Amino acid sequence: MTAYRRPADIAALVEDDRVHRDLYLSDELFALEQQHFFANTWSYLGHASQVPAAGDYLAVEIAGRPLLMVRQGDGGIRVLYNRCAHKGSKLVSDECGSSGKFFRCPYHAWTYRLDGTPLSIPLKSGYEGTRLKDCESGRGMVALRHVAVYRDFVFVKIGDAGPDFESYFGAALRAIDNLVDRSPVGRLRIDGGVLRNIIHCNWKMYLENINDTVHPVSTHESAAQAANALWQGQPAEAPKPMAMEQILPFGESYDFFDRMGARVYPNGHSMLGINFSIHSGYAQMPDYEQALAAAHGVERAAEILQRSPQNSVCFPSLALKGSPQAFRVIRPLAADRTLIEAWSLRVEGAPELLFERSMSYNRLAFSPMSVVAHDDVHLFEGMQQGLRGEGNDWISLHRGFDPAERAAPILDVNGTNEILMRNQFRAWVEFMTMSMPE
Amino acid sequence: MTETTELSLFEFIAHEAQLLDALRLDEWLALFADDGRYWVPLRGALQADDGTHNALADEDRLLLSLRIARLKNPRAHSQHPPSRCQHVLQQPTVVHADAAARRYELRTPFVYVEARADRQLMLTGCCRHRLIDTSDGLRIELKRVDLLNPGAALPAIQLFP
Numbered sequence: 001m002t003a004y005r006r007p008a009d010i011a012a013l014v015e016d017d018r019v020h021r022d023l024y025l026s027d028e029l030f031a032l033e034q035q036h037f038f039a040n041t042w043s044y045l046g047h048a049s050q051v052p053a054a055g056d057y058l059a060v061e062i063a064g065r066p067l068l069m070v071r072q073g074d075g076g077i078r079v080l081y082n083r084c085a086h087k088g089s090k091l092v093s094d095e096c097g098s099s100g101k102f103f104r105c106p107y108h109a110w111t112y113r114l115d116g117t118p119l120s121i122p123l124k125s126g127y128e129g130t131r132l133k134d135c136e137s138g139r140g141m142v143a144l145r146h147v148a149v150y151r152d153f154v155f156v157k158i159g160d161a162g163p164d165f166e167s168y169f170g171a172a173l174r175a176i177d178n179l180v181d182r183s184p185v186g187r188l189r190i191d192g193g194v195l196r197n198i199i200h201c202n203w204k205m206y207l208e209n210i211n212d213t214v215h216p217v218s219t220h221e222s223a224a225q226a227a228n229a230l231w232q233g234q235p236a237e238a239p240k241p242m243a244m245e246q247i248l249p250f251g252e253s254y255d256f257f258d259r260m261g262a263r264v265y266p267n268g269h270s271m272l273g274i275n276f277s278i279h280s281g282y283a284q285m286p287d288y289e290q291a292l293a294a295a296h297g298v299e300r301a302a303e304i305l306q307r308s309p310q311n312s313v314c315f316p317s318l319a320l321k322g323s324p325q326a327f328r329v330i331r332p333l334a335a336d337r338t339l340i341e342a343w344s345l346r347v348e349g350a351p352e353l354l355f356e357r358s359m360s361y362n363r364l365a366f367s368p369m370s371v372v373a374h375d376d377v378h379l380f381e382g383m384q385q386g387l388r389g390e391g392n393d394w395i396s397l398h399r400g401f402d403p404a405e406r407a408a409p410i411l412d413v414n415g416t417n418e419i420l421m422r423n424q425f426r427a428w429v430e431f432m433t434m435s436m437p438e
Numbered sequence: 439m440t441e442t443t444e445l446s447l448f449e450f451i452a453h454e455a456q457l458l459d460a461l462r463l464d465e466w467l468a469l470f471a472d473d474g475r476y477w478v479p480l481r482g483a484l485q486a487d488d489g490t491h492n493a494l495a496d497e498d499r500l501l502l503s504l505r506i507a508r509l510k511n512p513r514a515h516s517q518h519p520p521s522r523c524q525h526v527l528q529q530p531t532v533v534h535a536d537a538a539a540r541r542y543e544l545r546t547p548f549v550y551v552e553a554r555a556d557r558q559l560m561l562t563g564c565c566r567h568r569l570i571d572t573s574d575g576l577r578i579e580l581k582r583v584d585l586l587n588p589g590a591a592l593p594a595i596q597l598f599p
Contacts, residue, residue, distance in 0.1 A: 200593075230503060363493060
């Protein structure tokens with residue numbers, strides 16, 4: 001399979017207002033994404049709170065590469081390839097833990113400092129007069145050159161091409177600020193475990209849906225109707241149980257989702273729900289709001305709390321919810337298989353209720369036993385199969401298309417506009433072809 | 439009120455699983471006490487019940503009713519075609535009995551299979567039932583499902599392990 005050797009062939013898959021089905025189906029494109037796209041973009045790796053002490057590590061695979069995020073003795077964070085310099089053995093096989101003061105390969109006991117530099121090898125004299133010191137194997141574990149820790153969110157860029165961290169995300173980082181600033185002390189902590197789902201669809205299909213506001217009315221009809229029927233007859237002011245507070249808004253109208261508004265940023269990022277969202281109606285907590293005002297000032301505190309975007313996409317791997325403090329990580333496994341992780345956050349200095357909301361929302365919306373996501377998953381998997389049919393090679397992204405839209409770097413639009421997806425695919429072409437020879 | 443025998447407890451556990459496998463979900467829900475809870479902790483048997491860790495499902499009667507109503511809705515897209523399930527239970531053991539309070543706790547190792555179209559999912563683990571014997575019969579205060587690999591990346595689980 002070598003249909004996509006040239007950048008022009010790849011660019012031709014993404015038109016102004018539609019994309020070719022091969023984007024979701026082609027194994028060759030998936031392999032090229034692993035090689036190029038994920039090397040040129042910044043991927044979310046992990047949260048600094050997962051490695052609190054020196055020697056703590058988190059092992060994550062990104063685009064097929066086994067990586068280790070390691071807390072250093074000086075408090076910094078490094079990301080190394082989880083590969084022994086000798087023969088390639090993975091140095092750790094647990095997904096997280098502590099290596100103590102150094103890494104020791106279980107195979108031949110080569111050891112490395114926390115920064116990956118070589119510490120010792122057995123039978124050292126056997127290497128005298130050899131070229132070991134001068135070659136890669138003598139230099140220790142390989143560290144990633146492009147690592148950024150932004151307010152404890154750790155991102156990596158695998159390759160040397162592609163923009164630096166700030167130019168890549170730019171103003172889209174305000175979504176992370178909104179999330180972190182919900183803590184009066186400016187600190188979040190991953191807690192409560194992760195919900196992991198395997199979905200048999202292309203990762204871009206899942207990512208698009210994070211920005212899609214037209215599907216809830218029809219896709220989530222069964223869950224919304226069941227919730228409405230159960231809640232029917234309650235007085236409007238009756239306090240809703242947390243689960244009801246979180247599920248009922250899935251049944252909002254097209255008009256609601258249109259009015260919530262959206263914003264697109266360069267490089268594929270977006271924010272859905274810039275005016276309000278399905279998360280805006282959660283019960284208020286006066287004490288917490290006062291604590292936040294004391295920390296940030298009344299104006300900034302109000303700005304943080306009033307803004308509850310439905311989803312902020314830090315393209316291509318991270319989707320954040322400011323409230324309920326939670327996020328999803330998208331990890332492509334194959335052209336037709338994607339791992340989705342849903343993480344909950346503890347907001348330090350804030351009431352326990354915020355953490356309960358985070359866990360509750362993830363459980364209801366993103367658990368393999370969700371009451372909402374089963375219908376999404378069924379439809380994604382059905383689309384992955386449906387797209388194999390001939391007669392129409394294209395996926396329509398026409399809704400709200402305006403030929404002038406490419407000119408504005410940051411653009412505010414109505415909430416049902418498919419520009420959020422067009423924006424993702426434009427970035428996809430850019431980063432996919434950036435380091436590809438003509 | 440009749441005496442609660444070990445046999446009646448075991449029969450209750452078997453009956454509960456049979457209702458799920460037959461998709462008689464309203465009758466199943468009626469087995470729960472008013473404040474009954476269905477809980478599938480994310481760390482399985484290792485998880486303490488202190489609210490510090492999440493769950494695959496943690497539902498009271500309201501949420502269970504919602505789940506059941508959704509499954510019955512013709513627009514539950516993920517139920518076209520419908521899911522089926524089968525519980526294979528080992529003989530339960532009574533781990534705790536308080537005859538005075540008429541409260542009992544049982545542990546039942548199981549294999550759970552959920553099938554839909556041409557895909558089949560298998561889970562295994564241990565169920566822990568906390569039961570109370572009321573004037574209306576045995577009721578579930580807690581059904582805790584400790585899966586063997588609850589933290590794994592799983593496909594959709596649509597019915598009730």
